[in-house]
Amino acid sequence: MSTNEPLVRFENVQKSYDGEILVVKDFNLDVEHGEFVTMLGPSGSGKTTCLMMLAGFEPATNGNIYLNGKPINNVPPHKRGIGMVFQNYALFPHMTVAENLAFPLEVRNIGKAEREERVNRALDMVRLGDFGNRRPAQLSGGQQQRVAVARSLIFDPELVLMDEPLGALDKNLREQMQYEIKHLHESLGLTVMYVTHDQTEALTMSNRIAVFDDGVVQQCASPSKLYERPDNAFVANFIGENNRLMGTVEAINGENATVKTDSGDIVVATKINVSSVGERTTLSLRPERIFISPEDNKTPNTYSAMVKELIYHGDHIRTRFSVCGDDDFIVKVPNSADNTSLIEGKEVNIGWMSEDCLALDG
Amino acid sequence: MSSTTEILEQDGVSLKARLAKATAVQKKRALLLTMPLVIFLIVSFVMPIGQMLWRSVNNPTVSNVVPNFAIAIQQWDGKDLPPESVFKIFVEDLVIAKKNREIGKTVGNLATRINYDIPGSRSLFTSTARKAKKLKAPFKKSLIKVNKKWKNPALWLSLKRNAKDITPAFYLAAMDLKYNEKGDIVKADKLYQIYLSNFIKTINLSAIITAICIVLAYPVAYVLSILPLRQSNLLMIFVLLPFWTSLLVRTTAWIAILQTEGVINDILVFLGFLSDDGRVQMIYNQTGTIVAMVHILLPFMVLPLYSVMKTISPTYMKAALSMGAKKSYALRKVYLPLTLPGLGAGTLLVFILAIGYYITPALVGGEDGLLISNLIAYHIQKSLNWSLGAALGTILLVTVLILYWLYNKIIGIDNLKFG
Numbered sequence: 119m120s121t122n123e124p125l126v127r128f129e130n131v132q133k134s135y136d137g138e139i140l141v142v143k144d145f146n147l148d149v150e151h152g153e154f155v156t157m158l159g160p161s162g163s164g165k166t167t168c169l170m171m172l173a174g175f176e177p178a179t180n181g182n183i184y185l186n187g188k189p190i191n192n193v194p195p196h197k198r199g200i201g202m203v204f205q206n207y208a209l210f211p212h213m214t215v216a217e218n219l220a221f222p223l224e225v226r227n228i229g230k231a232e233r234e235e236r237v238n239r240a241l242d243m244v245r246l247g248d249f250g251n252r253r254p255a256q257l258s259g260g261q262q263q264r265v266a267v268a269r270s271l272i273f274d275p276e277l278v279l280m281d282e283p284l285g286a287l288d289k290n291l292r293e294q295m296q297y298e299i300k301h302l303h304e305s306l307g308l309t310v311m312y313v314t315h316d317q318t319e320a321l322t323m324s325n326r327i328a329v330f331d332d333g334v335v336q337q338c339a340s341p342s343k344l345y346e347r348p349d350n351a352f353v354a355n356f357i358g359e360n361n362r363l364m365g366t367v368e369a370i371n372g373e374n375a376t377v378k379t380d381s382g383d384i385v386v387a388t389k390i391n392v393s394s395v396g397e398r399t400t401l402s403l404r405p406e407r408i409f410i411s412p413e414d415n416k417t418p419n420t421y422s423a424m425v426k427e428l429i430y431h432g433d434h435i436r437t438r439f440s441v442c443g444d445d446d447f448i449v450k451v452p453n454s455a456d457n458t459s460l461i462e463g464k465e466v467n468i469g470w471m472s473e474d475c476l477a478l479d480g
Numbered sequence: 481m482s483s484t485t486e487i488l489e490q491d492g493v494s495l496k497a498r499l500a501k502a503t504a505v506q507k508k509r510a511l512l513l514t515m516p517l518v519i520f521l522i523v524s525f526v527m528p529i530g531q532m533l534w535r536s537v538n539n540p541t542v543s544n545v546v547p548n549f550a551i552a553i554q555q556w557d558g559k560d561l562p563p564e565s566v567f568k569i570f571v572e573d574l575v576i577a578k579k580n581r582e583i584g585k586t587v588g589n590l591a592t593r594i595n596y597d598i599p600g601s602r603s604l605f606t607s608t609a610r611k612a613k614k615l616k617a618p619f620k621k622s623l624i625k626v627n628k629k630w631k632n633p634a635l636w637l638s639l640k641r642n643a644k645d646i647t648p649a650f651y652l653a654a655m656d657l658k659y660n661e662k663g664d665i666v667k668a669d670k671l672y673q674i675y676l677s678n679f680i681k682t683i684n685l686s687a688i689i690t691a692i693c694i695v696l697a698y699p700v701a702y703v704l705s706i707l708p709l710r711q712s713n714l715l716m717i718f719v720l721l722p723f724w725t726s727l728l729v730r731t732t733a734w735i736a737i738l739q740t741e742g743v744i745n746d747i748l749v750f751l752g753f754l755s756d757d758g759r760v761q762m763i764y765n766q767t768g769t770i771v772a773m774v775h776i777l778l779p780f781m782v783l784p785l786y787s788v789m790k791t792i793s794p795t796y797m798k799a800a801l802s803m804g805a806k807k808s809y810a811l812r813k814v815y816l817p818l819t820l821p822g823l824g825a826g827t828l829l830v831f832i833l834a835i836g837y838y839i840t841p842a843l844v845g846g847e848d849g850l851l852i853s854n855l856i857a858y859h860i861q862k863s864l865n866w867s868l869g870a871a872l873g874t875i876l877l878v879t880v881l882i883l884y885w886l887y888n889k890i891i892g893i894d895n896l897k898f899g
Contacts, residue, residue, distance in 0.1 A: 175798055195801040196810075208799035212817045221813075222803035273804065 123187035124148035125309050131181035141167050143333035156312040156320040159330030165313045201270035201278040207262045209254035216250035222273040240268040260291045280312045296322050329353050351478040354402040361447050363401040375477045381443025386418045387475040398480030407474040408449040417469030536870035539647040545590040546573035550643035567619040574612040597638040604629050634661035650871035682852040686834035692774045693781040693830050701785035719782050731843045734772040738763040764846030772840045781826040788822030824891045
């Protein structure tokens with residue numbers, strides 16, 4: 119195994135089911151050993167198709183997929199040695215939990231004694247030691263999920279694919295399973311490719327996230343980079359909450375761009391993917407980066423805003439302002455003693471730093 | 481604890497009783513709605529079957545035709561000939577019976593019944609009855625004078641046996657057994673041993689037909705279940721087409737195809753595989769029965785299989801492949817076990833239908849391809865030995881029930897899925 123090669127490489131991969139529409143348009147991605155890479159995107163964006171092409175269930179229409187440097191386009195799925203966790207677990211209902219876990223080992227002609235030992239170890243790993251003789255139907259959703267994960271890992275694959283594995287679980291269980299999978303990834307040194315449409319899940323678990331839209335990867339970066347420095351308006355919108363102000367570029371000044379919003383206000387923003395004066399742009403602002411009644415000169419952008427609505431969220435108060443022509447400007451105000459001055463219908467100053475305001479494509 | 485008991489017991493009325501009271505009207509209404517079907521089933525199913533069961537053991541002829549004699553002969557120990565007193569009552573009863581015209585109570589009925597046991601004794605009864613009025617004591621002597629066959633102790637033993645209202649005789653006959661002259665149970669004559677071998681042949685043919693149906697239906701059902709809806713609907717029409725065609729039309733179509741001057745033989749002769757006088761006999765034998773019945777019963781195998789396969793998520797196979805199983809291994813270890821409920825239902829359905837099938841073997845089975853149901857029909861329609869027909873039918877019913885019970889033991893009836 120050469121460590122210089124990425125474990126997985128997609129090279130100009132295209133996929134079409136009907137010969138008319140490309141579901142995946144031009145997919146390029148390298149996954150390094152030990153990485154946790156998530157493919158995130160709205161449904162129908164092509165992320166599951168990419169996973170299925172890697173697993174071998176769908177042939178790529180064009181381009182190459184490499185595993186450890188070797189092209190695998192013509193390798194049948196059972197010879198790829200990739201572990202897989204499916205959305206609805208796909209535990210065989212006619213086998214007990216232990217039989218399910220032993221299946222990949224039986225296929226590999228591993229002796230009975232070793233099989234039993236490894237099954238027991240796997241059951242302990244997912245804390246289901248006493249459940250070996252149960253049928254999948256007798257387990258709860260979370261337990262089934264853990265068995266499915268254990269089954270995909272039991273034959274020690276280098277790479278594990280997970281196709282929205284937590285989609286069927288309720289919120290609390292989903293969060294708990296996110297941490298469990300993350301810990302397994304870290305303690306076993308696995309490489310994981312994970313598909314989800316849940317951005318919180320992607321942010322919690324991944325080393326890198328590839329954001330899909332319309333068959334194209336919009337951005338592939340670490341969670342913090344995606345959140346703080348999105349490449350374009352789609353990523354900014356898709357990851358986390360986001361206030362948008364539409365405007366036109368007035369001047370470009372090094373890293374900064376001066377933008378005149380449609381309401382006529384002038385905003386100094388960080389230039390991301392605007393290049394020339396007169397271009398249309400979307401200003402992106404995270405709701406937690408807005409200051410209420412900022413001290414003088416602290417923020418280069420300060421405007422008078424009308425409080426439209428206050429929604430109590432416990433730890434913070436979601437406040438809807440009308441500012442710079444946007445009636446749905448959301449600000450998350452910490453629930454502290456300082457911020458009791460907000461009253462619906464009253465005017466107040468709000469402001470933000472230029473580095474927190476991103477000038478993206480229009 | 482005490483509050484729980486309080487809820488369970490209110491004013492001394494238990495929760496169960498209150499619940500029953502609250503739902504009583506609903507239950508009554510539901511029961512009322514099922515009544516038409518229940519009545520229909522009782523009239524059209526339970527009663528005829530009950531009657532068949534009764535007829536297969538019921539043997540009223542002797543006690544109906546010669547009632548006093550039927551009681552008197554039970555005193556006889558079965559050695560030599562009955563005493564003179566019994567002969568006297570027999571002749572007296574015969575005189576009365578001669579005048580009787582009521583169906584089932586004539587001397588002719590008696591003659592027919594004894595004729596089953598002792599062939600050739602029919603005319604003995606009818607001719608003696610005509611002279612009975614003129615016979616004088618001692619009756620033993622004068623009866624033998626009329627016909628010396630009355631000296632045969634086997635005849636009187638047969639009369640004694642048949643004087644009882646309940647008899648196992650029809651079941652014995654249905655299993656190729658009979659009473660010998662001494663009244664012991666022995667095998668029937670070689671010439672009359674036709675039922676057991678026919679039962680075995682029926683079961684064998686049904687098993688072959690079921691096996692062929694499985695082999696043909698399984699891949700079809702699989703393809704149906706994975707094809708897109710448009711194509712699978714079209715294919716489904718082809719599967720169901722036999723259902724929409726008259727059974728008679730389908731069967732006669734096979735005659736046109738399979739007969740010695742039929743389509744297949746013509747093509748084989750035309751292509752030179754067969755000489756014109758070496759045409760193969762494919763119909764009016766077991767081959768014809770098997771071919772036509774597989775065709776007719778195939779949908780009953782496809783439909784339950786399809787309905788089960790449709791529910792099997794393709795991710796099971798994908799999961800098996802991703803774990804390193806070859807396609808054939810995954811099919812055997814994962815897919816096949818998941819289809820067992822449908823396979824079991826189809827097998828049971830086809831086998832039970834085949835074992836009792838009548839029209840097709842009657843039309844294309846010839847001598848060789850006749851099944852047990854054709855023999856039952858013969859006894860009901862031609863020989864008019866309804867009791868024997870009923871006994872054969874009862875054995876068939878019991879065989880099917882045993883198979884059903886076995887199936888339940890092995891696979892479990894809860895796992896059946898008919899669609």
